[in-house]
Amino acid sequence: MSVLTRRALMARGARLAAGAWIGSTLPAALAHAAAAASGAKDGPKRVVVAGGALTEIVYALGAQHRVIANDLTSLYPDAATKLPKIGYLRTLSAEGVLSLHPDLLLAGAEAGPPNVLAQIEAAGVPVQHFRHGYTAELVRETIRGVANALKIGDDGARVAGRFMSDWVRARDSIDTQYGIARRPRVLFILGHTGNQVMVAGQDTAADAMLAYANAENALRGFNGYRPLTAEAAVAAQPDVLLTTTTGPSSAEPTVSLLAQPGLANTPAGRARRVVSFDALYLLGFGPRLPQAVAELARRVHTT
Numbered sequence: 001m002s003v004l005t006r007r008a009l010m011a012r013g014a015r016l017a018a019g020a021w022i023g024s025t026l027p028a029a030l031a032h033a034a035a036a037a038s039g040a041k042d043g044p045k046r047v048v049v050a051g052g053a054l055t056e057i058v059y060a061l062g063a064q065h066r067v068i069a070n071d072l073t074s075l076y077p078d079a080a081t082k083l084p085k086i087g088y089l090r091t092l093s094a095e096g097v098l099s100l101h102p103d104l105l106l107a108g109a110e111a112g113p114p115n116v117l118a119q120i121e122a123a124g125v126p127v128q129h130f131r132h133g134y135t136a137e138l139v140r141e142t143i144r145g146v147a148n149a150l151k152i153g154d155d156g157a158r159v160a161g162r163f164m165s166d167w168v169r170a171r172d173s174i175d176t177q178y179g180i181a182r183r184p185r186v187l188f189i190l191g192h193t194g195n196q197v198m199v200a201g202q203d204t205a206a207d208a209m210l211a212y213a214n215a216e217n218a219l220r221g222f223n224g225y226r227p228l229t230a231e232a233a234v235a236a237q238p239d240v241l242l243t244t245t246t247g248p249s250s251a252e253p254t255v256s257l258l259a260q261p262g263l264a265n266t267p268a269g270r271a272r273r274v275v276s277f278d279a280l281y282l283l284g285f286g287p288r289l290p291q292a293v294a295e296l297a298r299r300v301h302t303t
Contacts, residue, residue: 043152044102044149046101046103048086049070049106050071050086050107050108050111051071051074051108052071052075052076052108052280052284052286053142053280053286054074054130054146055080056077056287057142057143057159057286058106060159061146061147061150063155068083070086071085071088072089075246075278076280089111090110093116094116094119097125098123104126104149105117105120105125106130106146107128107130109132110132128146128149134205134209134285135208136167140160143156147160163287163290166290167290169290170294171212173294174212174213175214178213178301183216184215184216184300185240186216186238186240187218187268189242189257196227198225198227198228199226201221201222202217202221202223203224205282206242209282209283209292210300212293213293214301215296215301228260232262233261233262233266234265236266237266237267239267240268241263241266241274241275242274242300243257244276245277253276258272275300275303277295277296
């Protein structure tokens with residue numbers, strides 16, 4: 001174990017807090033993890049998942065009975081929210097994961113920190129890593145990767161094939177219905193309830209979704225997310241404001257969104273054209289991607 005010695009992990013394991021973190025002491029976890037990993041001849045049976053889209057894929061494959069825990073972004077399906085949690089996927093703890101005695105960790109592109117994933121692997125638990133990206137082809141690849149890691153490759157081929165059929169059908173329908181019409185300018189806003197309004201530029205899931213929905217990102221020319229100023233909001237001239245909620249929510253975001261500086265003075269603000277989606281559904285790039293793109297297109301083109 002290169003970064004943190006096993007003894008250090010044992011000491012830190014004793015300090016684990018109760019609550020969302022599942023854990024006991026580390027020595028038993030280490031021994032159990034190695035034994036479980038070596039005995040998984042018919043496929044892993046104690047799987048931990050770090051990533052909401054990966055959790056959705058496991059359920060789509062019908063392999064949810066193998067999952068013993070997942071992370072806080074695993075909000076769909078509802079049954080997944082009832083499982084023990086390992087914390088937030090970007091700030092995982094080796095002790096928290098190993099204390100569950102897993103025989104596989106499925107780690108999404110955002111899972112980390114990297115040294116923690118390395119510690120888990122060094123403890124004898126296989127870690128299956130997945131790539132970053134926002135394309136349907138990558139979703140198909142991820143479905144197959146999860147299935148192969150679970151040793152159910154045939155199921156992976158079936159689910160991936162169905163996914164791509166749904167995707168092609170959704171994109172064809174969008175092109176047919178909205179391909180000729182002027183693309184609406186859409187401003188995607190993240191975290192509108194706080195003091196800092198963040199908007200999406202390029203190389204984001206939101207930017208990719210808008211392109212697939214035949215809509216135009218109203219703010220481009222930068223990568224990732226950045227704070228929105230009132231001047232930039234007015235200059236962007238969005239036709240629609242798009243935002244997300246986390247999990248099921250009946251809260252209407254229009255009032256809080258239009259209270260942000262500048263947004264009420266845009267074409268979207270004056271017409272109160274605000275569209276909101278569940279964050280994992282819209283930005284997760286999981287098995288529900290075809291449905292999410294089709295619904296996004298319908299709403300931004302007709303709102």
